[in-house]
Amino acid sequence: MSHTELLRLATAGSVDDGKSTLVGRLLYDTKSVLADQMDAVLRASVDRGMATPDLSLLVDGLRSERAQGITIDVAYRYFATPRRSFVLADTPGHVQYTRNTVTGASTAQLAVLLVDARKGVVAQTRRHAAVLALLGVPRLVLAVNKIDLVGFAESAFRLIAKDFMVHAIALGYAEADVTAIPVSALDGDNVVDRSARTPWYTGPTLLSFLETVPVAPDPHDAPFRFPVQYVIRPRTPEHADYRGYAGQIAAGTVAVGDDVVVLPAGRVSRVTRIDTMDGPLPRAGAGRSVTLLLSDDIDVGRGDVIVAGTPPRVADEWDTTVCWLAEHPLQAGVQVLVKHGTRTVRGTVTEIVSRFDEQALGTEDAPVSLQLNEIGRVRLLLAAPVAADDYVDSRRTGSLVLIDPSDGGTLAAGLVGAPLPSFDAVDQR
Amino acid sequence: MPDNLDTLESEAIHIVREVAGEFDRPVILFSGGKDSTLLVHLAVKAFWPAVVPFPLLHVDTGHNFGEVIAFRDRIARRHGLRLVVARVQDYIDDGRLAERPDGLRNPLQTMPLLDAINTNKFDAVFGGGRRDEERARAKERIFSVRNAFGQWEPRRQRPELWNLYNGRHRPGEHVRVFPLSNWTELDVWRYIERERIELPSIYYAHRRNVFERDGMLLTSGPWGAARPGEEVRELTVRYRTVGDGSCTGAVESMATDVADVIAEVAASRLTERGATRADDRMSEASMEDRKREGYF
Numbered sequence: 001m002s003h004t005e006l007l008r009l010a011t012a013g014s015v016d017d018g019k020s021t022l023v024g025r026l027l028y029d030t031k032s033v034l035a036d037q038m039d040a041v042l043r044a045s046v047d048r049g050m051a052t053p054d055l056s057l058l059v060d061g062l063r064s065e066r067a068q069g070i071t072i073d074v075a076y077r078y079f080a081t082p083r084r085s086f087v088l089a090d091t092p093g094h095v096q097y098t099r100n101t102v103t104g105a106s107t108a109q110l111a112v113l114l115v116d117a118r119k120g121v122v123a124q125t126r127r128h129a130a131v132l133a134l135l136g137v138p139r140l141v142l143a144v145n146k147i148d149l150v151g152f153a154e155s156a157f158r159l160i161a162k163d164f165m166v167h168a169i170a171l172g173y174a175e176a177d178v179t180a181i182p183v184s185a186l187d188g189d190n191v192v193d194r195s196a197r198t199p200w201y202t203g204p205t206l207l208s209f210l211e212t213v214p215v216a217p218d219p220h221d222a223p224f225r226f227p228v229q230y231v232i233r234p235r236t237p238e239h240a241d242y243r244g245y246a247g248q249i250a251a252g253t254v255a256v257g258d259d260v261v262v263l264p265a266g267r268v269s270r271v272t273r274i275d276t277m278d279g280p281l282p283r284a285g286a287g288r289s290v291t292l293l294l295s296d297d298i299d300v301g302r303g304d305v306i307v308a309g310t311p312p313r314v315a316d317e318w319d320t321t322v323c324w325l326a327e328h329p330l331q332a333g334v335q336v337l338v339k340h341g342t343r344t345v346r347g348t349v350t351e352i353v354s355r356f357d358e359q360a361l362g363t364e365d366a367p368v369s370l371q372l373n374e375i376g377r378v379r380l381l382l383a384a385p386v387a388a389d390d391y392v393d394s395r396r397t398g399s400l401v402l403i404d405p406s407d408g409g410t411l412a413a414g415l416v417g418a419p420l421p422s423f424d425a426v427d428q429r
Numbered sequence: 430m431p432d433n434l435d436t437l438e439s440e441a442i443h444i445v446r447e448v449a450g451e452f453d454r455p456v457i458l459f460s461g462g463k464d465s466t467l468l469v470h471l472a473v474k475a476f477w478p479a480v481v482p483f484p485l486l487h488v489d490t491g492h493n494f495g496e497v498i499a500f501r502d503r504i505a506r507r508h509g510l511r512l513v514v515a516r517v518q519d520y521i522d523d524g525r526l527a528e529r530p531d532g533l534r535n536p537l538q539t540m541p542l543l544d545a546i547n548t549n550k551f552d553a554v555f556g557g558g559r560r561d562e563e564r565a566r567a568k569e570r571i572f573s574v575r576n577a578f579g580q581w582e583p584r585r586q587r588p589e590l591w592n593l594y595n596g597r598h599r600p601g602e603h604v605r606v607f608p609l610s611n612w613t614e615l616d617v618w619r620y621i622e623r624e625r626i627e628l629p630s631i632y633y634a635h636r637r638n639v640f641e642r643d644g645m646l647l648t649s650g651p652w653g654a655a656r657p658g659e660e661v662r663e664l665t666v667r668y669r670t671v672g673d674g675s676c677t678g679a680v681e682s683m684a685t686d687v688a689d690v691i692a693e694v695a696a697s698r699l700t701e702r703g704a705t706r707a708d709d710r711m712s713e714a715s716m717e718d719r720k721r722e723g724y725f
Binding site for chain 1: 431432433435436437438439440442443446447449450473474475476477478479480560561564567568574583584586587588589590591592593595597598599610611613615616
């Protein structure tokens with residue numbers, strides 16, 4: 001059996017930058033599009049009076065998207081090369097759908113941000129870059145698309161790449177984390193195959209970069225974090241006293257014999273067994289779903305976190321950065337449900353500390369509200385304590401969602417602490 | 430980095446356990462097909478050594494393959510799971526549904542499915558759907574809230590952040606859950622090989638009398654037979670998907686075991702639905718339309 005790694009990536013860009021076409025091109029040139037899918041695209045392209053197949057139709061799946069010619073919702077696409085399997089979240093460009101970019105970016109290990117070579121870095125590029133930085137996407141590719149429409153000019157490419165780099169560095173990226181590539185999604189230049197029309201460009205094509213870029217590994221060397229999902233108690237004669245804590249390791253590694261603490265209560269115990277149906281494991285690392293057995297018969301249930309090493313903070317009051325995703329604005333005093341790990345508690349947004357201006361990279365203190373798609377810092381007061389890490393230290397145990405208690409809708413993406421560097425300036429003031 | 434099958438397995442087990450932790454009455458849609466069989470396998474792994482804490486639900490069109498129904502019953506027994514069956518035939522017999530002129534029964538499944546969800550008060554319904562199957566499915570969340578009429582409203586989907594799945598829903602609503610969202614057809618087959626998962630025999634090459642209709646190789650059964658002018662031939666075939674006999678086509682194949690199937694799928698130039706499902710060929714957006722009505 002082949003052994004391939006999985007890379008999760010997201011694409012972002014503003015309307016008409018050619019994102020869906022680029023994704024369609026990646027799928028088409030990696031031969032991930034099969035004959036019947038291509039037939040459907042050809043038929044639909046002819047129906048729309050187009051001379052060449054419109055590859056964006058491979059990804060724009062909803063009726064309203066095809067009718068309007070824009071992407072509204074995140075579409076997930078799958079392709080593979082002999083080296084890697086890719087899960088690609090193709091996110092919409094329209095400002096009103098930025099929240100769907102947040103969805104795609106939250107699990108991405110890398111993002112491809114598109115700009116139109118004729119327009120360069122625009123407001124939506126800066127907004128997306130801020131969202132990607134906020135959500136901790138570790139690597140960015142700037143795909144300077146439609147390079148054919150500026151005559152394959154190196155100067156245009158360099159100018160845009162430099163302009164973007166300034167913004168990315170201000171958001172906290174290192175120069176080595178950002179790679180700019182000149183492409184034409186429509187014609188395929190530098191997407192999968194190297195273009196003869198950009199002889200001045202010596203870097204990798206988009207696909208070869210995606211295949212070879214080192215993937216930020218799950219944080220195996222981070223302190224161990226294990227949110228308990230479910231207690232397994234078979235109550236059968238064979239397993240009469242079995243009591244296992246099922247979950248997915250959020251960070252770090254665990255080994256049999258490790259001393260652990262169960263939070264938020266703070267009870268101490270030891271790991272006696274790491275179970276799976278395929279047999280017990282001596283140790284297991286981040287990302288793995290396992291069942292832990294402990295030496296002591298203590299009260300552990302869903303919502304608890306089993307930890308080792310540097311402990312997370314246990315508190316009922318939190319400084320949080322939120323990306324507001326609801327149509328109605330956030331106002332201080334609102335009651336919410338806070339889902340963190342496997343625990344959901346009631347809470348109140350007691351204060352909106354500041355609003356982030358992703359264009360000027362500044363902040364406005366004490367705004368009246370946060371509107372849809374706005375990023376800001378808030379104070380959260382919870383009805384019960386939770387054990388959480390700063391988002392910059394642990395994506396899985398530093399993230400939370402705010403939920404509307406009345407209709408169950410998702411209100412905001414929350415990140416513990418202040419993940420963006422420009423927010424630090426506010427702290428020091 | 431771990432193998433992508435390990436990553437997908439851990440992700441799916443995490444999703445299954447989240448549902449067990451957050452919902453009162455989950456159920457697994459189980460047809461005996463490869464995706465739902467894989468789902469049951471993952472659920473068994475998620476709760477081992479305890480039994481899976483939810484029943485199975487099958488919407489039987491009355492036109493299923495005999496081998497698949499026998500397999501369905503065997504799997505339910507093997508894992509000690511209660512099997513709820515909703516029968517399209519019952520609805521046709523008492524007039525709540527009418528047979529369609531084209532004889533297809535897949536589109537008739539929605540009403541019995543929604544009735545079964547409502548009468549049993551199921552609040553989470555696991556499906557084996559994968560995002561790589563079809564364009565509308567590519568847009569679906571892992572936790573997908575359905576309104577009181579079982580309908581999917583693509584424009585009202587919740588943002589799905591990190592692996593924090595929001596299963597909140599109002600009374601009467603339910604949540605469809607798709608733990609295999611990120612699997613491809615090839616991943617499914619590689620995992621079936623790795624875990625030695627048993628499947629109905631018709632997934633592998635066998636001799637069968639078939640006839641061609643709309644470019645598909647259909648076989649006769651309770652759902653009908655060849656029409657005049659449709660020549661019946663005995664061929665070596667297998668099924669890439671297992672659904673209602675009236676609209677599921679076979680493909681010519683010599684693949685007699687999992688390794689052969691993997692080689693065949695890897696080299697195929699057609700998607701599994703394009704190759705074998707008449708109901709998906711009806712229009713550009715037929716899956717989206719059916720999902721909006723409450724389909725799987």
